[in-house]
Amino acid sequence: MQRRQLIQAAAASVVASPFAVSAQTFPARPIKLMIGFSPGGPTDITMRQLAENASKILGQPVIIENRAGAGGTLAAVALQNAQPDGYTLAQLPLGIFRLPYTTKINWHPVNDIAYVLNVTGYAFGMVVPADSPLKTWTHFVGWAKANPGKLSYASTGTLSSPHLTTELIAQHAGIQLQHVPYKGSAELNQALLGGHVMAGSDSTGWTPLVQAGKLRILNTWGDKRLPTFPDVPTLKELGIPVVQNSPFGFGAPKGTPPAIVKRLHDGFKKAMEEPSYVQALAKYDMLPNYMSSDGYRKFAEETFKREKALIDRLGLAKPA
Structure with a gap:
């Protein structure tokens, strides 16, 4: 039993x-x-x-x-x-x-x-083509203020961290930007290199292209500078109180x-x-x-x- x-x-x-x-x-x-x-x-x-x-x-x-x-x-x-x-x-x-x-x-x-x-x-940052006249963040902000809504930037999608963080950065800088969403870093980088957008906000998928001299970094978004790019300032160093590591x-x-x-x-x-x-x-x-x-x-x-x-x-x- x-x-x-x-x-x-x-x-x-x-x-x-x-x-x-x-x-x-x-x-x-x-x-x-x-x-x-x-x-x-x-x-x-x-x-x-x-x-x-x-x-x-x-x-x-x-x-x-x-x-x-x-x-x-x-x-x-x-x-x-x-x-x-x-x-x-x-x-x-x-x-x-x-x-x-x-x-x-x-x-x-x-x-x-x-x-x-x-x-x-992720580690994030904003990049531009190496031959862009926007050689520093100061140039970027100055051009955007002189041409409201005309400076285009790519991100990895609407409402993604790169998109929303860039909009937050724009608020702090007092500028208006034109957002162009893509499905991922590969497409974003192709658009940048092809001249379809003026800048790109993304995680560090752009690293090989920066190291190859095809893109230039304007800023990074961490609490500290990236070890690979120790000469590139963080947003905080540029006077923008934003940190994003996602x-x-x-x-x-x-x-x-x-x-x-x-x-x-x-x-x-x-x-x-x-x-x-x-x-x-x-x-x-x-x-x-x-x-x-x-x-x-x-x-x-x-x-x-x-x-x-x-x-x-x-x-x-x-x-x-």
């Missing part, structure tokens, strides 16, 4: 928790990691290295899928339709925390995502079993510690920036509140 009760209890446990067995054997097939930007940019290149490292640790391929557009938020949007089994992950750029304030959506960026871990953060990590669909989230967390955390990942980030003046699952969720809650203040300040909130 006692044995029968034990068997029934075990069976009930499996029925109540359909992922109980799979959590123990996870992963048993490839994992898809969606990122919000196009191939060839700093996000794509660095996350492919991290995925390669994680594949070896988890024992299954981690396959990158690019979901470019909408300021990097499409991967997180697609996550809402994925099964909560751990086999679909998405990069979570800061832009997702602005969505409810600017767009009508039927999901919540904090409550409807299982946060896995934060892995790094941490990002990965999330899984809401309802993903905690044991699977932990397995993913542990695998990617170990992958972050590999020298190859640190070296890939260093090419773009990025650093590992680890947050645990709980820490990352708390960061998401705080960021969600903070982004509302930025949207309100720029007057970009959707109509009530």
Whole structure:
């Protein structure tokens, strides 16, 4: 009798928790990691290295899928339709925390995502073609003031961090700029080199082009100067009280079993510690920036509140 009760209890446990067995054997097939930007940019290149490292640790391929557009938020949007089994992950750029304030959506960026871990953060700056007459930030501001609304700049998408930060910079500088959105760093750089825009606001995907003498940096947006470009001033040094570094990590669909989230967390955390990942980030003046699952969720809650203040300040909130 006692044995029968034990068997029934075990069976009930499996029925109540359909992922109980799979959590123990996870992963048993490839994992898809969606990122919000196009191939060839700093996000794509660095996350492919991290995925390669994680594949070896988890024992299954981690396959990158690019979901470019909408300021990097499409991967997180697609996550809402994925099964909560751990086999679909998405990069979570800061832009997702602005969505409810600017767009009508039927999901919540904090409550409807299982946060896995934060892995790094972008370094940003503004660049111009090497032959541009706007040789310094002083030239840039002077030209913009003399030609209101005519100085065009590219970003990696409407409502992306580069877009909103540049608008905030323009407010502080007392200038009006013309925004031209692109799907990622690769397209943005092509537009700059082709003369389609006068400047570019982006993460450090422009680094190789600056080092090759094709682009020039006017400023960077971190708290300190970038190690690769120690002669380039920060916004703070130019009298603009703005710092932007935009941490990002990965999330899984809401309802993903905690044991699977932990397995993913542990695998990617170990992958972050590999020298190859640190070296890939260093090419773009990025650093590992680890947050645990709980820490990352708390960061998401705080960021969600903070982004509302930025949207309100720029007057970009959707109509009530």
